[in-house]
Amino acid sequence: MLFSISGQSEKEADMPQPGSPASLQARHSMIDSRIKEEQGRPLPDASAIAALKKQKLHIKDALRTG
Incomplete structure (x- = not known):
């Protein structure tokens, strides 16, 4: 497994952060499904x-607010 300077794997570093617009949009779509x-x-x-x-x-x- 490769790690970035922050200690996260490359895959984790590419994932949207919790609360980020991308993460919220993904949760919104999942709930819609x-x-x-x-x-x-x-x-x-x-x-x-x-x-x-x-x-x-x-x-x-x-x-909308964030």
């Missing part, structure tokens, strides 16, 4: 969908 997956189930869990939508909204707000 989970919402669509849950909605596609024969008996979707409305409380799970509501919780995911709330998380997605918080991320959207963070992207």
Whole structure:
């Protein structure tokens, strides 16, 4: 494994930092996929969908303000 000067592997150094716009956008997309997956189930869990939508909204707000 190769390490950069900061002690991170090259792969870790290329990953978006938590809270960065790229990381938030990736989480937003992942949550959107989970919402669509849950909605596609024969008996979707409305409380799970509501919780995911709330998380997605918080991320959207963070992207807008950050």
